[in-house]
Amino acid sequence: EAKKKANFINMQIDADLAAGKNDKRVHTRFPPEPNGYLHIGHAKSICLNFGLAQQYGGKTNLRFDDTNPSKEETEYVESIMEDVHWLGFDWEDRLYYASDFFPKLHAFAIQLIKAGKAYVDDQNAETISSQKGTPQKPGVESPYRNRTVEENLDLFDRMTAGEFNEGEKVLRAKIDMTSPNMHMRDPIIYRIMKAHHHRTGDKWCVYPMYDFAHGQCDYWEGITHSICTLEFEVHRPLYDWFIDQLKDSDYRPRQIEFARLNLTYTVMSKRKLLELVKDGHVNGWDDPRMPTISGLRRRGYTPESIRNFSDKIGVTKVDGMIDVSLLEFSVREHLNKTAQRVMGVINPLKVVITNYPEDLVEELDAVNNPEDETMGMRKVPFTRELYIERDDFMEDPPRKFFRLGPGREVRLRYAYFVTCTDVIKDENGEITELHCTYDPASKGGNSPDGRKVKATLHWVSATHGVKSEVRLYDRLFNDEDPNGHKDVDFKEFMNPDSLSVLSDCYLEPFIKDSKPLDHFQFERLGYFNMDPDSTPEKPVFNRTVALRDSWAK
Numbered sequence: 001e002a003k004k005k006a007n008f009i010n011m012q013i014d015a016d017l018a019a020g021k022n023d024k025r026v027h028t029r030f031p032p033e034p035n036g037y038l039h040i041g042h043a044k045s046i047c048l049n050f051g052l053a054q055q056y057g058g059k060t061n062l063r064f065d066d067t068n069p070s071k072e073e074t075e076y077v078e079s080i081m082e083d084v085h086w087l088g089f090d091w092e093d094r095l096y097y098a099s100d101f102f103p104k105l106h107a108f109a110i111q112l113i114k115a116g117k118a119y120v121d122d123q124n125a126e127t128i129s130s131q132k133g134t135p136q137k138p139g140v141e142s143p144y145r146n147r148t149v150e151e152n153l154d155l156f157d158r159m160t161a162g163e164f165n166e167g168e169k170v171l172r173a174k175i176d177m178t179s180p181n182m183h184m185r186d187p188i189i190y191r192i193m194k195a196h197h198h199r200t201g202d203k204w205c206v207y208p209m210y211d212f213a214h215g216q217c218d219y220w221e222g223i224t225h226s227i228c229t230l231e232f233e234v235h236r237p238l239y240d241w242f243i244d245q246l247k248d249s250d251y252r253p254r255q256i257e258f259a260r261l262n263l264t265y266t267v268m269s270k271r272k273l274l275e276l277v278k279d280g281h282v283n284g285w286d287d288p289r290m291p292t293i294s295g296l297r298r299r300g301y302t303p304e305s306i307r308n309f310s311d312k313i314g315v316t317k318v319d320g321m322i323d324v325s326l327l328e329f330s331v332r333e334h335l336n337k338t339a340q341r342v343m344g345v346i347n348p349l350k351v352v353i354t355n356y357p358e359d360l361v362e363e364l365d366a367v368n369n370p371e372d373e374t375m376g377m378r379k380v381p382f383t384r385e386l387y388i389e390r391d392d393f394m395e396d397p398p399r400k401f402f403r404l405g406p407g408r409e410v411r412l413r414y415a416y417f418v419t420c421t422d423v424i425k426d427e428n429g430e431i432t433e434l435h436c437t438y439d440p441a442s443k444g445g446n447s448p449d450g451r452k453v454k455a456t457l458h459w460v461s462a463t464h465g466v467k468s469e470v471r472l473y474d475r476l477f478n479d480e481d482p483n484g485h486k487d488v489d490f491k492e493f494m495n496p497d498s499l500s501v502l503s504d505c506y507l508e509p510f511i512k513d514s515k516p517l518d519h520f521q522f523e524r525l526g527y528f529n530m531d532p533d534s535t536p537e538k539p540v541f542n543r544t545v546a547l548r549d550s551w552a553k
């Protein structure tokens with residue numbers, strides 16, 4: 001794996017350790033909200049949080065940030081756990097849910113009320129936000145700001161008991177309506193929500209706001225470094241304010257922000273990904289075109305390739321866009337070293353070797369992976385009738401086309417030299433098959449007289465080939481930044497040709513023994529993996545990535 005480079009997060013942790021902070025512990029957490037499947041941006045955060053703990057001999061918690069019951073589901077919780085494990089990380093016995101802390105958070109809210117630092121506001125969210133002011137202009141104090149502690153306790157109690165409707169009352173922290181930081185202007189900390197929670201059921205009808213839950217969960221879990229994305233930088237004074245109210249020792253978690261990962265040609269917010277799923281623009285969260293971890297897995301990405309990608313891009317303090325070809329490079333690099341090679345023809349043209357005996361089947365030797373000798377050899381059946389790629393033949397080839405044409409000789413990989421003698425067409429002029437002759441002396445791919453050929457083609461026996469479906473993918477969006485257009489919905493930039501299904505493909509018999517998610521290189525065509533849709537009658541393969549970056553100049 002790529003060497004991890006020291007970055008500003010390492011420097012902060014090193015400084016904290018050198019100063020003896022928090023008993024010199026390093027304890028991070030990955031805190032997803034279970035409101036969708038994880039995407040490659042989350043993978044970055046997972047690799048970062050678990051990676052730092054590994055680097056410093058520390059620990060990492062998995063915490064479900066389940067404070068918003070209206071969007072959260074158990075299905076998401078399960079997929080998130082599967083994805084973290086698949087990426088190669090383990091939280092062991094450190095699984096937490098923010099909802100487990102609901103009683104403590106509620107008690108802390110009461111503590112704030114008693115200290116005169118929180119109050120119940122009867123105004124609706126709209127009015128409250130209209131009173132917030134601007135960074136230059138102080139906000140307007142709520143007429144309910146100076147309620148007595150007793151009144152606040154009573155009202156919060158009744159909010160908790162379900163006496164009021166959603167939106168009728170909120171609990172706000174009483175901080176500073178003149179603060180230059182808008183988040184410090186009496187933020188809402190509890191709201192009424194009469195929604196069923198996927199874990200606590202109907203027990204609660206008040207729920208803590210994200211800002212009120214997050215830092216406190218960090219605190220109770222003993223987190224030392226709470227790493228989040230840049231948009232939370234402005235929340236940090238509030239994070240610290242709550243910790244100040246809670247703190248009863250020298251220990252305190254530190255929030256550190258880094259720039260979120262954005263990738264070209266895709267979108268990465270769960271809300272938008274959910275929209276693509278719900279409206280049927282893709283075939284589910286694990287559609288191989290999705291930037292989700294489950295989509296990448298199904299596409300044929302390996303955990304190693306995603307971890308290497310994450311290390312390579314590093315962390316920064318400036319929002320930017322990473323070219324998706326870097327992610328593709330990582331998987332190509334890993335699969336080149338590890339993937340079983342096979343021959344597969346995805347756009348078949350039949351070839352009859354007219355001078356080859358009709359019933360003969362020769363088992364020829366093929367290399368499983370030229371990058372890894374330990375993967376050994378396999379046998380590939382050669383017969384009189386074969387398939388080659390339609391693109392590998394041209395009836396009237398231009399000067400730079402070196403593959404097969406009438407009267408031309410090429411090498412069939414691991415097999416023989418063949419020469420095209422006849423082109424057979426149907427009544428519409430479509431080429432239906434080629435007739436070739438082979439040179440028996442060129443077995444294995446070299447001719448004893450030292451004759452050279454300019455091309456080596458892959459092929460599959462027409463009688464032994466396994467008929468399969470192959471799915472080729474292109475970018476899901478035609479635009480580098482589908483989100484970057486004012487007044488134009490991101491879906492306007494969807495690529496209508498992002499999926500091509502080829503149903504008449506032939507693979508060498510070796511693939512009969514494979515199982516879903518097994519990786520292959522189809523020689524000359526790219527890296528593929530077997531799709532879970534496969535049946536013994538119809539194996540299905542996804543192209544993970546082509547052998548070369550066809551987008552690069």
Ligand code: ATP
Nearest residue numbers: 031032033041042044045228229260261268269270
């Ligand atoms: P989104 O809406 O894009 O899914 P989110 O921040 O609402 O993002 P969470 O479930 O809250 O999603 O995220 C869990 C963790 O993953 C957070 O710590 C968050 O900062 C981090 N994270 C989310 N998206 C990215 C990203 N694109 N790059 C890096 N980290 C990310």
Ligand code: MG
Nearest residue numbers: 032033065210
């Ligand atoms: Mg979030």
Ligand code: MG
Nearest residue numbers: 033269270271
């Ligand atoms: Mg979100």
